Amino acid sequence: MYAPRMASILFTRGAPSLDIIDQEGLREAAQKAFTDDPGGTFAYGTSVGYVPLRTWLAEQHGVAPEQVLVTNGSMQADAFLFELLVSEGDDVVVEAPTYDRTLLNLRQRGANVHAIELETDGINVDALEKLLESGVRPKLAHIIPNFHNPAGYTLSEAKRTRLLELSAEYDFVLFEDDPYVKVRFEGEPLPTMLSQDKNAKVVYASSFSKTMAPGIRCGYLVGPKDVIKKVQDIATTTYISPNMVAQSIVNSYCRSGRLEESVVNVRTALRARRDALVAALRRELPEAVFTAPQGGYFMWVELPGVSIEKLFPVAKEHGVEFVKGSDFLLEGGDNELRLAFSGVTPEQIDEGITRLAAAVRSLS
Template sequence: MTAEQLISFARGAPSLDIIDIEGLKAAAVRALDADPAGVTAYGTSLGYPPLREWIAKKHGVAVDQVLVTNGSLQADAFLFEHLVQPGDAVVVERPTYDRTLLNLQAQGGDLHSVTIHPDGLDTDELGKLLESGVRPKLAHIIPNYQNPAGVTLSLEKRRALLALAVEYGFTIFEDDPYADIRFRGEKLPSMLSLDEHGVVVHASSFTKTVCPGVRVGYLVGPAALIAEIAKKATNLYISPGMFAQATVYQFCVSGDIDRSIAKVSSALGERSRLLAEALRAQIPGVRFYEPDGGYFLWIELPPDVLVDRLAPAAAERGVAVVKGSDFLVEGGHHALRLAYSAVTADQVEEGVRRLAAAVDEVRGQR
């Protein structure tokens, strides 16, 4: 590896070496052989019917509760447009996914950020916010290996959040694309599976388990809500990409999805471990929580390290990072999100070495 090569901790995407290219090739051929008419037609705005049925079975819901979209970010956008009007209160995690903040702000939402801890959202803090009179339309939650913080919402807090949603009449948006990428720890039930009152809308994606290029995500929610969003989808694009969805379906029913998840989880578990070891060894004073799965590690740097200075200094050394301030309405000026998903194991230590050199430079500035 030469010094000129960019090492990117910026993008939450799997590196090419852990994507099942051969499996995807075979799945695409099977999709065309099995259903040439369905794959090449416009189809329905609800998505490719066999994939909808597979997703419904996975989550134990009726097929009319499933809408398959062009990536889960589009699913998010549909839901935000449907539920959030200008001035509506919306609860978000602090920190949270940067594009969630941008999309909700574009909708005119009144954002209320609630602290997250190693066991997820502070439900006591949320309870006090609700008691103060705030009545959110929506609470956006990333329950597993959260982006950017890497934390997982505990079972106790999942139940507490559901109870609050029922009591105060808001929708929980369970944004859950990372759930299957687990290195250790027990698998927790989704809030969708625990929901007895129809307060949860669930979103996920095949971006993290298959590859980003397929652009296949989905929403699961009450049938009436899904039908309303499907009408908007019809007007927007008639139907999502049937070829991509049919390919994903064949990839799933063949069992390739399970092998892909195992490969990605194993590789990312190793990269996460190596990244944690390198950070401890090379950057004194750094603080972080090691995730049990997912793509991201959130680091807090000493107060004399401003990431507005650190990010360009790191870029000059050939390492890309994302500033923590991008994931917060305010704050995050000493934090970074590091994505270890696209960095191969042999790049991790060198990437941290470059980052550590940038930290030293920034500390030396007045």
């Protein structure tokens, strides 16, 4: 067993480590924001967010600025949308597994949550269609299309098309929650459902936490004007404005051209970490079942015959921590876990999986 004083290796947080954050670029962006627009940066703003950033985002997505609202992180954007659309007893659809905070938020609102199996190419649309045919009428379906948290999977193009068709046919909001879209290591990017939406059914969310810095706390929503206006009304009663300083810095950074350079650096580092994780798992835990993600921060791993509930404290004693699969599911997941590889170096990953394997062996 590892000595208690040995530092734990943490596969727990989906955040980039400090060494792959463009600290110098963010310092320059902050200085430029403070110099070029001190009035807009340091004063109260409006509930739609920092207006130049809102305009930039609208241009990126090919929509009118009135279709964009910038918030304090994408989780706040999610919470605003749920407050608008979901009341106690309302039906909602999520993937199984899905992001644990989404489950918590929806359950706290008293929603009737329908968890649909997640396959390696995205949500099981046949199962979703059967649910809809049974008479269930969800207010929204929450979908994480790219490099899913926690699973790492990516929604196929065919399934994106089918989800758009189902949302139009059965009249529900398709909530495209897409904070990892830029962090692709390999393969061709797929068009967003937002960009293909002909029926005003998609509300899109993303964030700068995964490409710029988690501490920047800047996310946004894009959707139909009437939906965004109603969300804006909720934001207005929540605060006078979101964080103008952070949003002004993000705007300065994005317009400087440094964002794409930063994204390339993040992709390069995370691909090396993904590769290290795959290699270590194949060497140390050949029985592990997983699909290597094409991007993002996470890998979903099944350990057949292993109780994760029992493994969790033993792994901690061995100096390695992860998140239990059951945290992301309404039921099940006892032999599954999520490994976040974004905040650990390849060397730490190699050592961490060696420790994890030792913990697994000690159970038997």
